[in-house]
Amino acid sequence: MSIQIREVQVMRYITPLREGGSLPAIAAADDDFNYVVKFKGAGHGPKGLISEFLGCEIARKLGLRVPEVVFAELDEAFGRTEGDEEIQDLLKWSQGVNIGLHFLSGAINFDPVVNDVDAETASKIVWLDAFITNIDRTHRNTNMLMWHKELWLIDHGASFYFHHTWKDIEKAAQTPFAMIKDHVLLRSASELEAIEKSSKTLITPEFLTELIELIPESWLQWEGFLETPEEFKAGYLQFLTTRLAHSEIFTKTAIHARENII
Template sequence: MIDIQLRTVNVTRYVTPLREGGSMPAIAEADDDFLYVLKFRGAGQGSRALIAELIGGEIARILGLRVPELVFSNLDEAFGRTEPDEEIQDLLKASVGLNLALHYLSGAITFDPTVTKVDAKLASQIVWLDCLLTNMDRTCRNTNMLLWHKELWLIDHGAALYFHHSWQNWEEQAKRPFALVKDHVLLQEASELETVDEDFRKILKPEHFQAIVSLIPDAWLDGENVFETKDDHRQAYAKFLEIRLAHSDIFLKEAQHAREILI
């Protein structure tokens, strides 16, 4: 049995908002004295974005890619009472309880594809991961990658697994190609997709998916009427990933075709 653990921290200080996109993450300090990029369950996409962040980040980590440490971050009911900004105060009130945070990489800079070139293997690994996760948000406009100590780090997988915003025909969606790969910022460099597919299929196991989805807090699964139980809900995520991995040749061919057009 594979065991994956996430630490839980208590948020002690709201430092500053990061007004990027619609989710309004923030830099916050926790009771372990570290700074984190805090993702709120009360933000626009709600708990689904946190679930996608958790699943995407931990799968990336299993595959050997660099992702900041993910932690559960507990927000106390009294935390936002002194916040003068009404929009932020409402967000904090709506996010009481468990949220998700990424360790803040102090001094990191946003990856710029015109400045930094990524080698073919790493580019192929990241493209393959985003095809598995159906992550639409790794484009030239918004790379969601950072350079920290001269190494490439992946952040923000909240837009992945977009099928879960409706759950309509989700088992069929698991077998579909990922057409949006054509806009991936690293597609042109991803010349080793076939080798990466072979390597990653050997690494990822159903037990990994089970271990990750078991981490999803009950509170993040509230309000979903598609499933009889919350465990059924978790198992649907695991099943989607298992099906998608088993049919990786579908999204692999789509990525290769999109790359041929691009180059």
């Protein structure tokens, strides 16, 4: 397999990142690196981790910069000495496999007023977010960082919102994604048609099949749903391959939205 995701053991909880409702944290792992760990016991649960995992690795395949993703294991004893009861409960509910993203120490938030993004990169990011239905890359919350003078993407947990209902996947995959009109980089995304063509040579059904197969089974056991992990994987593959096959729908929507603001 060409996609390699390392596994690490979380050794020490350092500090919570109290942005949003999911309470990610900076934690140290047994490989001597620090990670931003997102926990399956928080917010949208394992669906948020799946969104993060798929979003990061699809972005990486497109040549965009994202932190390394690892599967971060929490054992039963982890967090027992944490003084904050809310965090202690979160860690207890998150035993097993979580997701970690390499901590970009010293990174600063992307500022669209200060930081320029070239048309190709902006178009790639807009196309990516339309493809994975990421509603959370706006002026209010860019979810991008500047690190060593380079642009890095973070936080794809609000993507794939179809999986919260898991209904009519074929129809959900062919939505135009009108919310792209609020994308922070839309004005700069002048190469969307070209990026659509080049992206479809990279994001192949074979790549998506391999990627989805890596989703941990423990992330695919959802309360209130009767589907098996294999059925959920098949659903994600159906959504992404259908969306890829009909990419002209969301690409044209993004192009028209851009024409309305320039």
